[in-house]
Amino acid sequence: MRVDVKKFLFIGIKEERGAFFEQAQRLGLIDFIDAPADASAHKLEPSRHVDAIKILRGMPPEEQLEIADLSPATQIADAILGYKKELDLIEEKIRVTRLEIGRIAVFGHFDLNEIQDLRERGRRIIQFYCGKKGVRERVSGQQYLIYIDSDHGLDYFAGIHSTQTSYDGLVEMKLDRTLDLLQQDLIAAHDEKQRLEKALHAMAVYSQYLHRAFYAELNHNELKRAEGKARPVLEGSLFAATGWAPANRIDSLRTLARDLAVHMEEVAPATNEMAPTCLENENLGRLGEDLVGIYDTPSNTDKDPSIFVLFSFLLFFSIIVGDGGYGSVYLGLALYIRHKYPLLKGAKKRLLNLFTLLCVGCIGWGLLSSSFFGIAVSPDNPIRKVSLVTFLAEKKAEYHAVEKDGTFQKWVKQYPTLHEAQEGQNLIFLGYTENNGVRNYGLLATLTDQILLELALVIGVIHILLGLVRYLPRNPPYIGWIIFLAGSLLYFPSYLQAPSFINYWWGLPLDRGGAIGLQLIAVGIPLAIVLAVIKKGVLGLTEAMNLIQVFGDVLSYLRLYALGLSGSIVSATINDVAALLPFLLAIALIAIGHLVNMLLGIMGGVIHGLRLNFLEWYHYSFEGGGKTFKPLEIKHL
Template sequence: MRIDVKKFLFVGLEDDKGLFFSKAQEAGITHFIPQNGPTPKEIPTCIAQMTQALKILRGLTPLPQEEPADANVAHGMALRIIKLKEKIEKNQQDLRVNDLEMARVAAFGDFSFENLQEIEKTSNRVIQFFYAKQGFAEEKEIPDEVIYVGSDFGLDYFVSITKEPKKYDGMTEMHFTQTHGTLKQKKKTIENELQATEHELRGYAKYNRYLQKALIEDLNLYHLNEAKAGVKNELGNGIFAIEGWVPVNKIDEMKNSVQNLHIYAEEVAINPEDSIPTYLENTGYNRVGEDLVHIYDTPSHTDKDPSLWVLLWFAFFFSMIVGDAGYGLIFLLTALYIRYRNKTFTTFGHRMWKLFMLLAAGCITWGILMNSFFGIQIGMDNPIRKVSLMNYLVEKKAEYHFRHHDEVEKKWVQEIPKLKEAKNYKEFLSGATKKEKGEVVNAMYNQFSDKILMELALLVGTIHIIVSLLRYVKRNWAAVGWVVFLIGGYLYAPYYLGATSIVDVLFDIRPEITGKEGIYLIYLGIGLAFLLSFIQNKIFGLLEVMNLIQIFGDILSYLRLYALALAGAMVAAVINEFSAKTNIVFGILLFVIGHLVNIALAVMGGVIHGLRLNFLEWYHYSFEGGGKKFDPLRLEQLE
């Protein structure tokens, strides 16, 4: 939940300043306001080096943690780790350069520059090295003084022995200062040095936690000094003053922490130009939702906390997009394995694990409701069908059309004549079978379920937007009209498209009636939205017309739930089909790899679009954003 903050002025003696800020840091409830305005934050060198060293250690194999005998060597140790890493990178670069040079001169074998110089001196000749495009030696006539050595890496290599330096068409002279043997010895030296350096660096992995503690201490000291630097010294006479924000539920705690420090703390008026921070206080799953909220933006100091709403809707959208109980079971087993392997979590890690469990449970539940397990439709006679929402809605739809003998029923009888003999809706539904690709499928069930899934996506979108509008109805009176408009639109759209809605089926209403009531609600909602907006905003209320297109577009965005769920189901079905038609070994391999890829795509779609529908479509109507996170002076703790 979001808790209001109050602005306080703290005044005290200069001698008590250090103790005051130390106590405030221990309490961790006051967001101090720098009196000289915000200044660019320059990270101290020691903190930057410590952070860099810890990043390096994170890439090493973990070791049992130890504390050094001397407790004050953290900064020297961090610097040494950085130097070792730089040395390793230099050695690796030297190896790459050396290998390239070895490859360049390998064709000429091992020789001595001293011997070459002696030969040139005694014979009064010049020895040169050349290379040309591979095939040059075969295609061109080579001068007598040029000797073909060999070919490698797409090049031909040559040596010439002449009285004076020469150039040859199509050939490029090579210059090098080290022979292949020298380079080989150099490589061995570099490798030995690299091995020793890596061994020394790996040994520092046992000081990972020690360096983390040192970094926390440096950060706490840095934040403390930064807060002190924001003090106003204009009062003189050995008195300091600073302002800060305190949550209303922490005011008594703040006053108790300063009462023995000769510090005067008084609430002061908030100026219009003040940037008021947003303080969110959540526990449990609400705190998990807060993590999701901060991915996009920080709520403004007047926003209602959307944390739990965002979490629940995100989990619901993710489950709809993945839409498979089998995939949810894999998520659940993975989460349990992670828990088994990690007996303790960091606070953030535990929240992410809880989110993973919630998503797994959601996928399993929605997959059962939609009759999907690894892309395999649960059989018509399976007991699980009794708790299936999709099965219930399909049966109700079949019953509705069978009882009313409408155009849908006539179409199916014309398409499958044997349905004339159906005595009840169950026979009508179960008899609508066809042979497709060599398999018998229930065409009616598949068509009805496809349309129901699409309508569920639009229904969920309508409810989601309505919830958003109602959350801020006190700020925006026109939201009442738009809620009526959305309900009317949902009722009218199926009638306009010549379809039967879930509402018609569940409440046994003729589409003409719901369509007529829907159009009335559409007109009533638009009129009500304009009227209430005009009353609240006067002449600017006329701009409310722009929301009509916005709301319509936002609702259509929820069709992505249907599209992504359908795409995932089709991919899973294709994987199952191909797996069944191949030999058992390749079939199992295809089944596993195919479903793993499909799971990865479903997770990406679920995360991206599950969050997008919250952050873009939903936030339009119940989120101002642009807030500044409440950031009190506090002691950082190592988890």
């Protein structure tokens, strides 16, 4: 529900300034407005607590300490950051040491002191070289050059000379530390790394404590920032602050102002000043509000679309996934997450609730469409008794049988078993072909595809009609498009000679429905244009162009059918191929194939389920471009 907000001016003595903002934060109802001169004067420094919390997230979970005093939190965060910095340095040292060991390991174990003694007493210099593999043949004639070994695509040499000597194709290597010393350094570095990791693991008991400290710091900073929005008046003896507050909570504000001797006065918004949008939702409405926030914030004159978006998204997601078996797997995952993380709060808890709701929706649509893991459901399966698609298929088959039209005659030629139909029998279960004792119910499959296609279009029309009706008082031309869409539902089945559920379920004759629909279309389009001209003048003539927009938006809902069909084809194909493979390969194919298909279903359901709301539906019932209402409030963990 969207709540209107009003702008208020608060004036009080400077001694009450701190108390006023503290009480306002506890109340959580005022969105304070920046003072013009100080709009960017209260920037917050990044919190060290956040960096420390991120580090502890990678630690194994530990039983948390309950500490009431938050004052040591900064020192604890600094200690964690210090350990992490030392750990990063020691890991870099280990990396560099390993590289150095790899560089000189080919020369084996030797003592640099002996090399230095040989240089001083024997007047001989020992030098080390490397070159590209194959350079050995080029320098084989050098009598003072000794080939050591080849490794890493390089040839290694040692030379004994009376003076510094260089060779063409060789690079001299400087060895500052021996292999033994480097290996000792590596062992010591690993020991130090283990010590630091244990120290960090020991700090994991402060994770919740640092979270509480972070929120306390965040609330303190937000309070100081809000205080900075107040302006001194009368040479600083008073303070003045302005802010937005919900119109349905003004009594609480007046009580706050009266207790602190602060004067509160409603003021008019400045020219071109945009009031924030305040949405107040609970339970399912709050889930819908989260979805609405993904795309845009409603304007301060929009109706709250949260509930509409939630249930529309639930329906679209369920149709796109289109499989009750997949929904069962999703639900199992949701229940596991609930068991694993029972203390989730806030946005994470709402996200899990939304996921659970979508799982139930997928199972429900799977029952209505008799779709589970791409497995064909037999006619005598109890699921068929609750299947909406099966029910509509029966009605459609009965309609064509009664009419004895060309469609039914075509069925009879394709499925001779229909001749055996007796009164009261379901025709859809007689329209089959048999191969090696396996029945293929082709008539039911054909009718199912047709009905799913029809449902996608009908759902699209109903969805857009809801948007048009919601904003009809603001846009009178919408009445014309409402009539046009209603007429289209009646006319196009007659024009295409493809009866819809209005004909075969509700009993409206096809030709009569077409005649009524054509009349409604003929009335709806001109009516929309006339009402637009009355409202906008000559510019209202452009309303005729919305015909393409409305028609195109309805056709866009065909993606529900297309995506659901593609998922069912993939799942059925996986099952068919797996039936031809050995047992273990079949199990692997089924597991991997269905997992990929489930992931694709989630992607398609989220993207296209939201898209139909945010693009097609919002076009008729959403202005957007609003500013979120952000009151000064105490944020909790």
